[in-house]
Amino acid sequence: MIASSRSPLVWVVHISVILLVVLWTLPTAGLLISSLRDKDQLAVSGWWTALSTSSQNLTGRAASPESQVERDGKFVIAGNLLEGGNSKVSAFGFRPLQPTAFPAGTPADIGDGQTLTVKDDGSYEIVSPTRMEGARGQRIFYTAAIPPRFTFDNYREVMRAEGIGASFINSLTVAIPATIIPILVAAFAAYALAWMKFPGRAILIAVVVGLLVVPLQMSLIPLLKLYNGVGAFLGVPAKTYVGIWLAHMGFGLPLAIYLLRNYMAGLPREIMESARVDGASDFDIFIKIILPLSFPALASFSIFQFLWTWNDLLVAMVFLGTGNNELVLTGRLVNLLGSRGGNWEILTASAFVTIIVPLIVFFTLQRYLVRGLLAGSVKGG
Structure with missing residues (x-):
């Protein structure tokens, strides 16, 4: 007896069914992944990038002048823009139209003799020769590479x-x-x-x-x-x-x-x-x-x-x-x-x-x- 082989039409049917299943499953899988992602990452990248590091333009604010300390004759405000983890800052700025004007670690002159430095780990320092005044801290714009984050906050x-x-x-x-x-x-x-x-x-x-x-x-x-x-x-x-x-x-x-x-x-x-x-x-x-x-x-x-x-x-x-x-x-x-x-x-x-x-x-x-x-x-x- 000659072994019977499957008709090409059978293979066409099987491949078509597999394609239909994939086409129906992908949107559902994407919806599920999106529902578990951090909302900031979801706003800037698609669900297919959920497992990769995403680059985001973020805004933070330095601590208020009340927290300044005197160090070596200068007044310093220090802190960290990131909440921890493996995030890294690649560039920063202090103007909305120039959020990436300075590479991380480079001192930026923000006027009145004050300098702002933001390192790649998110730590920052504002150094001034005179005591700083004001009720609110300096706004800082920065670009950070954020690792993938998953959360149930959307469901909560x-x-x-x-x-x-x-x-x-x-x-x-x-x-x-x-x-x-x-x-x-x-x-x-x-x-x-x-x-x-x-x-x-x-x-x-x-x-x-x-x-x-x-x-x-x-x-x-x-x-x-x-x-x-x-x-x-x-x-x-x-x-x-x-x-x-x-x-x-x-x-x-x-x-x-x-x-x-x-x-x-x-x-x-x-x-x-x-x-x-x-x-x-x-x-x-x-x-x-x-x-x-x-x-x-x-x-x-x-x-x-x-x-x-x-x-x-x-x-x-x-x-x-x-x-x-x-x-x-x-x-x-x-x-x-x-x-x-x-x-x-x-x-x-x-x-x-x-x-x-x-x-x-x-x-x-x-x-x-x-x-x-x-x-x-x-x-x-």
Whole structure:
């Protein structure tokens, strides 16, 4: 027998999969590394330089004249600009427009007979022939080679922010019911479309498929007006959790019904026929047979729906509000960035704070994900 060799197409597929995995993994790895870096280093260099020494232009201030001492007939102010470690100063200056005017160790004339010297270890001396006056110390600009520094300060700042705990609870209050309710409704509808004969079933299936392509933004305002109208008629407050649960149910039902209907339609017909022969009703078949067998499809949709509702910001702002007591976790973390988008090191840490719960859900149900999606995509009734 001639040993069979793999087709070139197989190698192309494997290489393509590896490239896709790398392309998806690199941004996540970069985000994780950035979240652990010192914010000053993060501002001047990319995450791929995290393990290398970075050169930074920094500003410090010498000690005030109150700390000067007399030495050999001259007055001296001494100190260190660096906090320790292996950092080294390469150049310094005393004017903002000339931050690297003098190499480290070179005396610089700063006027009035005073000289400033900054050594490579960050130590400095200001020497004056007369007693120095003033309330504040001399500003010193310098360039230093800073070794890589990693810290959890970004995570501490996020976790200590006011209202984070309440927003976390708000997100759970939104995401859990907004995941369970569509599954319950969609499971009943999917069973009816898959196994029950009634007029207009094909039209309903076509409508469900068509709703999959309707943009959320297009239906958001009409849905909000409808909800506000019904709420005003019934005397129900506009901004409630019920409203956002119903909104997420409406947006999630088309995909849920489509996945579950395709999966249920592929289940063995003989099981249902045997149950009917034994006198089981449609409700009994659904509860005792269909639901246990459809758990992979239910788990697949649960992952998608939970990820969507947990990370949602637009629907939460529209149907729940933007007050301090109503903000979900994504809204709270966006507020930490400020109106100008500064302090973006907070964004990197916030990203990993928000994915803790979705990761738990995903790894709990991931073994059912592929099975449920593939079964729902290739089987039909």
